[in-house]
Amino acid sequence: MTAYQLPVFIPFTYLAFAVLIPLVGLWKRKLSHPMAVTGSGLAAGLSLYGFAAYVNTGPIHHTFGGWQPPIGIEFVYDGLSAFFLLVINMVAFLVLLHSKPVAAREFRGKRMPFYSVTMLLMLGFNGIVSTGDLFNLYVFLEISSLSSYGLIAIGNRHAPFAAFRYLVLGTIGGSMYLLGLGFLYISTGTLNIIDMAAMLPHFAGKPPVLTGLILMTVGIGIKAALFPMHGWLPDAYTFASSTSSALIAPTGTKVGAYILIRVLLYLFGIESMDAVFKVSSVLGMLAGAGILYGSIMAIAQSELKRMLAYSSVSQIGYIIMGLSLANPAGFVGAVLHVLNHAAMKACLFLVAANLRFREGHSNIRLFNDTYRKKYPWTMACFTVAAVSMVGLPPMAGFFSKWYLVLGTIANANWVLLAVILMSSLLNAVYFFRVLEKVYMKNPDKESPAGEEAVVMNREVKPLMLAPVVILATGIIVIGIMNMSVVSYILKMFPG
Amino acid sequence: MRTQYDSLIVLLGARFLSPYIMMFGLYVIFHGHHSPGGGFQGGTLLAASVLLVRVAGGRLVARRQIKEFITTPLAAVGVVIYFATGMTALVAGGSFLDYGHLPFPGINPVLLRYYGILSIEIGVGLAVMSILIMIFDNMAKGEDFV
Amino acid sequence: MKTIKMLILILFFSVLAYGTVDLPYRGDPDNLMNRETSITGTPVAGNYYIRKAYEDAGTINMVTVVLADYRGVDTLGEQVVIYSAGLITVLILRRNRRR
Amino acid sequence: MCDFFLGHYSYWLTMFLLCIGLYGVLMKKNLVKKTIGLTILQSSIILFYVSIAAKWDATVPISDPSRPVTDASNYLNPLPHTLMLTAIVVGVATLGVAFALLMAIFNRYQSLDEQEILDMIE
Numbered sequence: 034m035t036a037y038q039l040p041v042f043i044p045f046t047y048l049a050f051a052v053l054i055p056l057v058g059l060w061k062r063k064l065s066h067p068m069a070v071t072g073s074g075l076a077a078g079l080s081l082y083g084f085a086a087y088v089n090t091g092p093i094h095h096t097f098g099g100w101q102p103p104i105g106i107e108f109v110y111d112g113l114s115a116f117f118l119l120v121i122n123m124v125a126f127l128v129l130l131h132s133k134p135v136a137a138r139e140f141r142g143k144r145m146p147f148y149s150v151t152m153l154l155m156l157g158f159n160g161i162v163s164t165g166d167l168f169n170l171y172v173f174l175e176i177s178s179l180s181s182y183g184l185i186a187i188g189n190r191h192a193p194f195a196a197f198r199y200l201v202l203g204t205i206g207g208s209m210y211l212l213g214l215g216f217l218y219i220s221t222g223t224l225n226i227i228d229m230a231a232m233l234p235h236f237a238g239k240p241p242v243l244t245g246l247i248l249m250t251v252g253i254g255i256k257a258a259l260f261p262m263h264g265w266l267p268d269a270y271t272f273a274s275s276t277s278s279a280l281i282a283p284t285g286t287k288v289g290a291y292i293l294i295r296v297l298l299y300l301f302g303i304e305s306m307d308a309v310f311k312v313s314s315v316l317g318m319l320a321g322a323g324i325l326y327g328s329i330m331a332i333a334q335s336e337l338k339r340m341l342a343y344s345s346v347s348q349i350g351y352i353i354m355g356l357s358l359a360n361p362a363g364f365v366g367a368v369l370h371v372l373n374h375a376a377m378k379a380c381l382f383l384v385a386a387n388l389r390f391r392e393g394h395s396n397i398r399l400f401n402d403t404y405r406k407k408y409p410w411t412m413a414c415f416t417v418a419a420v421s422m423v424g425l426p427p428m429a430g431f432f433s434k435w436y437l438v439l440g441t442i443a444n445a446n447w448v449l450l451a452v453i454l455m456s457s458l459l460n461a462v463y464f465f466r467v468l469e470k471v472y473m474k475n476p477d478k479e480s481p482a483g484e485e486a487v488v489m490n491r492e493v494k495p496l497m498l499a500p501v502v503i504l505a506t507g508i509i510v511i512g513i514m515n516m517s518v519v520s521y522i523l524k525m526f527p528g
Numbered sequence: 529m530r531t532q533y534d535s536l537i538v539l540l541g542a543r544f545l546s547p548y549i550m551m552f553g554l555y556v557i558f559h560g561h562h563s564p565g566g567g568f569q570g571g572t573l574l575a576a577s578v579l580l581v582r583v584a585g586g587r588l589v590a591r592r593q594i595k596e597f598i599t600t601p602l603a604a605v606g607v608v609i610y611f612a613t614g615m616t617a618l619v620a621g622g623s624f625l626d627y628g629h630l631p632f633p634g635i636n637p638v639l640l641r642y643y644g645i646l647s648i649e650i651g652v653g654l655a656v657m658s659i660l661i662m663i664f665d666n667m668a669k670g671e672d673f674v
Numbered sequence: 675m676k677t678i679k680m681l682i683l684i685l686f687f688s689v690l691a692y693g694t695v696d697l698p699y700r701g702d703p704d705n706l707m708n709r710e711t712s713i714t715g716t717p718v719a720g721n722y723y724i725r726k727a728y729e730d731a732g733t734i735n736m737v738t739v740v741l742a743d744y745r746g747v748d749t750l751g752e753q754v755v756i757y758s759a760g761l762i763t764v765l766i767l768r769r770n771r772r773r
Numbered sequence: 774m775c776d777f778f779l780g781h782y783s784y785w786l787t788m789f790l791l792c793i794g795l796y797g798v799l800m801k802k803n804l805v806k807k808t809i810g811l812t813i814l815q816s817s818i819i820l821f822y823v824s825i826a827a828k829w830d831a832t833v834p835i836s837d838p839s840r841p842v843t844d845a846s847n848y849l850n851p852l853p854h855t856l857m858l859t860a861i862v863v864g865v866a867t868l869g870v871a872f873a874l875l876m877a878i879f880n881r882y883q884s885l886d887e888q889e890i891l892d893m894i895e
Contacts, residue, residue, distance in 0.1 A: 041624045048611060048754065052604045055761070059601060097747045099626040103716045104723075106747050146765040153758040160751065168856055172751035175863045176758060182870055183762030186877065191894050193766065193877040200874060201798060204811050204867055211860060212791070212818050218853075219697055219825050222706035222718045231714045244693025561733040563835065566741065568752075568862055600764065607757050610750055625746040641731040645742040652753050659760035663869050670767030670876045679799045683792055690788040699780030701829040703846040708828060710845075720850040724834065725842055727851075734836035736851040741858060752859045759866035763873040 039083045040095040040108035043118060044159035046076045051152035058145035066133050069148040073129050073155065077122040080115070087115040094165070102165070102225045109165035109227070112525040113299075113368075117162045117291050120372050121284045124379045125155050127500035128283075131383055132276040134497060135390060139274045140187050147187060151280060154180035158288045167214050167300075168224050170292065171207065178203045178256065181285055184277040185269045195268040202265045206255030213248030216241045230300050237305035246312065249296055257289025259316075259353055260323025263346045267330075270342035275386030278338060282345055283379040287371050290352045294367070298527050303359045317357035321452040324350035328459035332466075337385045337395040340463060341378065344422070347456060348374045354449060355437050361526045363440025368522045370433035373421065373511060377430060380418040380504035387411050387493045387501065400470040407491045410498055412471055414505035419464035421508045424457050429511035436519070535584075542584035549577035557653045561645065567652025574653065575660035582664065590665070599662040606655025610648045617644075719744075783824040790817035804878065804885045808871045815864040819857045826853035 050072030054065050087093070093110040096102060129151065136144050157177025164170050182203065186196035218224060220241045221232045236242045255262040266286075270278045297306055297313075306312050327347025334340040348370070355367025385395045387408070392399075405412055421428030434453060441450040492498065511518065553573030560566035582590045590596070614625040622629030627644025628637035635643075698705035712718050723744060727736040731743050741749050794817060797810025826849050834851035836842055875885065882890050 038618060038624075041618060045611070045615075045624075048607075051754075051757075052607050052611065055600045055604050059597070095623060097623055097625050098743055099623045099628065100744055103712075103719055105744050143765055143768055146761050146768070149761050150758060150765055153754065153761070156754065168859075169745075169748055169751065172748055172755065172859060172863070175867075176751060176755050179755060179758050179762060179866060179870055182874070183758070183765050186762075186766050186874055190881055193874050193881065194890055194894070197804065197871070197874045197878060200867070200871055201807055201811060205795070205798065205814065207863075208814050208818055212821065215818070215822055215825065216693055216697075219705070219707060222709065222712050222720070223716070224719070224852075228712070228714070228716055231716075232712060235713055240696040241693050244689060247689060560738050561735055563735065564737075564833075565735075566738055566858075568858065600760075603757055603760055607753060610753055614746070614750065625743075625750070627743065638730065638732045641743060642733060645731060645733060645738060648742055648746070648749070649738075652749070655753055655757060659756050662760045663763045663873075666763040666767040667873065667876060670763075670873070670880070676800070683796060683799065686795065687788065687792045690791070691785065694781060694784040694788060697781065697784060699776070700783050700824060701827045702780070703828045703831070707825070707850055707852075708845065720852045721845045723851050724845045724848045728836055728842060736834040736836070736848070737854050737858070740851050740855040745855060748855075748859050752862045755863050755866045759869045762870050766870075766873045766877050 036086050036090060036093055037095060039079070039086060040093055040110040040163050043076055043079050043083060043122075044108075044156055044163055046079065047072060047152045047156035047159060051149050051156060054149040054152065055145060058149075062145055065145045065148040066129075066136065069151060070126070070129050072152055073122065073126040076155070076159070077119075077126040080118040080122045083110065084115045084119050087112065103223050103228050106164070106166040106169050107225070108163045110163065112521070113291070113294065114162050116368065116522070116525075117287070117371070118159060120375050121158050121162070121287065122155070124283045124375050124504075125151075125280060127503060128276065128280045128379060128383065131279070131386070131497050131500040134494065135274070135276050135386055138390070139276070143187065147184070150180050150183050153177075154184060154280070155284075158284055161288055162291055165226050166224055167217070167226060167229070171211055171214065174210065174256070174292070175207055177285070177288065178207060181281050184281060185273040187277060188273040191268070192272040192274075195265070195272045199265040199269050202255050202262070206252040206262075209248045209252030209255070211252075213245040213250075213252060216245035216248065220245070226295070226300055230302065233301055233305050238308035242305075243309050246296075246301060246306065250293070250312070250316070253289055253292045253296065257286050257293060257353070258346055258349055260319050260326060260346065260350060263323065263327075263349075266346060267339055267342040270345065271336060271339040275382070275389055278342075279379060279382035279386055282341070282382050283375040286345060286349050287352075287375055290349065290356075290367070290371060293353065294356050298356060298359070298364070302527065306359075313357045313359050317354055317446070317449055320350040320354035320357060321449050322350075323347060324354070324452055324456045325459075328456045328463070332459065332463045335396055335398050337388070337397055337467070338382070340397070341381050341385065344460070344463070345378060347460075348378070351433070351437060351453075354453075355433075355440060358437075358440040358444050358446070358449075360440055360443050361523060362436050362443055364526045365519055365522045366433050366436035366438075366440055368525070369429075369436060369515070369518060372518070373429040373433050373508070376504050376507050376511065377418045377422050380414055380501055380508065381422075383497075383501045383504070384411055384415045384418070387497055390497070391491055391493060397467055397470065400467065402471060402474055404471045407489070408493075409490070410492055411501060414501045415471075416468060417505040417508055419468060421512070423461045423464055427509065427512055429508045429515065432512060432515040432519070538584045539581075539589070542580045546577045546581050549580065550574055553577060553653075553657075557649055558646070560649055561642070567649040568656055570649075571653035571656025572660065574657040578657070578661055579664055582661075582668075587668070594658075594661060596665050599658045599665065602658035603655050603662060606651045606653075606658065609651030609654065613644060613647050613651070784821070787817050787821040787824065790820065793817075802887045804875055804887060807887075808868070808875070811871070812864065812868060815860070815867075819860055819864075822853040822857045822860070826850040 095108040097106045160173030182200045186193045258266045324347045331340045331343035352367045355363045388395045421430035424430045424434045553570045556565040557570030617626045617629045618624045620629045620631045627641045727739040731739045794814030840847040
């Protein structure tokens with residue numbers, strides 16, 4: 034395998050396994066989980082290898098069919114792509130590794146199509162991140178959206194309705210993207226990102242280009258759950274099965290954020306984005322409103338998964354805010370937060386999955402101090418991720434917020450600075466509420482006699498525990514190693 | 529399909545029409561180089577010819593026609609045809625889907641591209657046909673599911 | 675709620691109408707999609723396909739050549755879209771209790 | 774003015790069709806009607822793309838010996854047509870998934886009215 038072939042192998046590994054799983058599944062249904070883990074592990078390994086190759090040699094362009102870019106389609110493996118591929122493939126590998134007992138309990142007879150569809154979901158995400166052609170991006174966007182509707186529909190009794198609402202909104206979003214692309218295509222006559230990026234400064238401020246920008250932003254905003262378009266997210270993540278929500282929550286909205294970064298900063302650029310009116314400041318305001326709204330709604334929830342879903346709405350706000358600042362510090366904050374939030378959210382959702390697996394619920398009201406004894410490792414990982422989410426210094430979450438704060442100061446945007454500080458406080462409220470239930474003795478409640486004696490260790494099996502521990506360790510390691518990550522991200526800032 | 533009524537006329541009419549529709553579907557797939565057509569359109573017609581008999585005859589006839597469990601592997605095979613064509617070109621030294629590099633010696637690249645397009649159209653037609661049948665079967669079964 | 679939705683619709687239509695006013699005339703053979711080279715000097719795809727499709731693949735139907743050769747990955751993605759739709763109907767509608 | 778109208782009316786018609794589809798999605802309470810609205814929305818975008826591919830005095834993009842391919846103004850732009858083949862298939866796939874979900878919803882709630890289902894979830 035040469036470096037030239039690498040951008041093809043990473044996404045299409047998933048396609049090979051998506052096709053192999055039904056074929057082998059006819060013969061042995063049990064093999065679908067090992068095969069899914071193998072596929073995602075292979076892709077994660079390849080993206081790690083590709084990351085090293087990128088650092089050594091620079092961007093790789095793969096032109097399909099041998100046709101040069103404006104004629105044919107190319108996959109571009111540049112810094113941003115390499116980074117995102119590594120993040121989403123690693124998270125998917127860990128979540129799929131974790132999923133075996135959950136899948137056997139929650140949807141036993143459907144494992145073969147389930148794992149095949151997860152492979153297709155990851156194919157869609159990888160394709161979106163790799164491609165250098167705007168229409169090709171739409172095709173992969175639809176692959177990933179269709180798969181996520183299917184995965185969300187597997188869950189409790191209300192899951193199909195949540196999936197249907199997501200389908201309606203997601204299809205509107207995809208159509209808006211396609212329409213906006215049509216406006217851009219008429220104006221420029223090309224579909225290639227690099228080609229179009231060279232032409233767009235000539236058309237800055239023309240009505241069709243501006244309309245295309247607005248339509249594409251709205252369409253992707255729906256997929257990324259940007260604040261006023263987030264309506265599908267809480268129900269979808271709450272009602273879906275533990276594995277689906279743990280797989281989609283860390284990756285799906287991140288890929289939406291990736292498309293926004295690619296379209297707004299790389300395709301349009303900061304000048305032509307703000308040519309007529311300040312699109313970036315509108316985005317910043319929406320992101321700020323989303324951060325506050327998500328945090329406040331998260332405080333009001335009693336179900337852990339729903340709380341995490343609202344927290345996702347607010348964390349997406351951070352990423353969008355960082356890119357709307359359009360300065361290096363804000364960009365670093367946004368991209369670093371993608372990495373941190375993927376690790377933290379995956380860790381938290383897997384903790385919720387472990388609790389649901391053992392206890393059958395994840396209702397915060399029913400948490401008590403016996404959980405500390407019953408699940409020592411799971412709860413320790415939850416604490417690490419929660420502390421990182423709040424943004425206390427040794428953890429990874431602190432550094433992305435730090436760079437976001439630097440970015441707001443550089444733009445002298447005091448409103449957004451206040452929003453970040455206030456939301457950290459709100460995050461602390463809703464996470465420490467859970468930690469208090471688990472780690473503090475509850476003096477009001479009369480504990481029945483002998484309860485302390487019978488509490489024993491009910492920790493989940495190592496297969497389910499290992500991914501959680503790896504993610505929690507990863508959060509600490511990213512926090513300590515943040516300087517090298519930041520210097521890598523800084524090189525990618527366009528312009 | 530909660531209730532079924534046997535009607536010989538409908539069933540025979542559907543069975544009479546089905547091969548002609550299938551023939552036309554194959555024509556659309558194979559003549560896609562010279563007239564409007566191609567894998568998707570032809571595959572849809574093939575699926576229509578199969579589904580016509582299924583709608584007319586119910587599940588008993590369906591069991592003797594293309595069987596239910598075979599559709600998923602057939603769809604996978606359709607995707608594999610396309611994917612393998614692309615991969616062969618990649619392994620043979622070109623880019624992914626570069627039919628000019630397919631390893632058939634003695635044929636000039638233009639003709640190789642011609643046959644490459646034909647092979648992927650067949651893959652697409654097979655996949656579309658079996659997937660439309662699969663969707664129909666699952667919906668017919670899902671309606672009975674309480 | 676209903677008035678808000680209606681306002682959204684009207685706002686949306688006005689944005690679209692604003693965008694279409696400056697579009698090139700329909701059917702104009704000289705707009706940027708149909709030129710020989712774009713304003714930055716790169717070849718324009720639509721024109722290239724018309725002129726080179728027969729030379730490159732020996733096929734007179736240009737749409738087939740574009741679909742399967744020049745933009746082959748789109749078509750692969752398209753096939754995967756419908757494949758995933760089939761698998762999703764299996765996933766949603768198949769009974770859970772089998773086996 | 775007349776030229777301007779003739780050059781742009783197709784865009785306005787497709788945009789209006791798009792708004793009709795969006796109206797169906799936003800306002801209708803029945804889930805099947807919402808799905809119909811989605812289909813109208815997608816069809817309008819397909820029409821939009823097909824209408825921008827038009828050229829006056831041009832024919833369909835299949836080579837014809839009487840019209841030389843060296844002059845590109847003899848043929849319609851094939852690229853939007855190809856893109857819309859993909860978009861049509863995506864629309865069909867979305868419709869298939871939507872109906873599968875609707876059947877699952879109906880099996881669970883015995884209803885397809887959004888408000889009734891929301892009341893049952895509460």
